[in-house]
Amino acid sequence: MTDEKVRENRLRRMADRQGLRLVKSRSRDEMAMDYGLYGLIDIQTNGTVFPPLAGRWICTETLDEIEKYLSRPAEVE
Secondary structure, X not given: OOHHHXXXXXXXXXXXXXXXXXXXXXXXXXXXXOOOOEEEEEOOOOOEXXXXXXXXEOOOEOHHHHHHHHOOXXXXX
């Protein structure tokens, strides 16, 4: 298994623990706007965590950005 896939699986588990689902863009065209990007979906609302790209694509973040978001300190309510 590649390091990228291991990291992706680790982030999927992190997202799951926070009530989110990590999704990967299905685009196979390297020229597509969302190629190689990821998104987070809130499981309860089925809404995206990040704003859609060009109002259409829900996968708008790199794995680095996803990891930074999932690793942030918990908010105190």
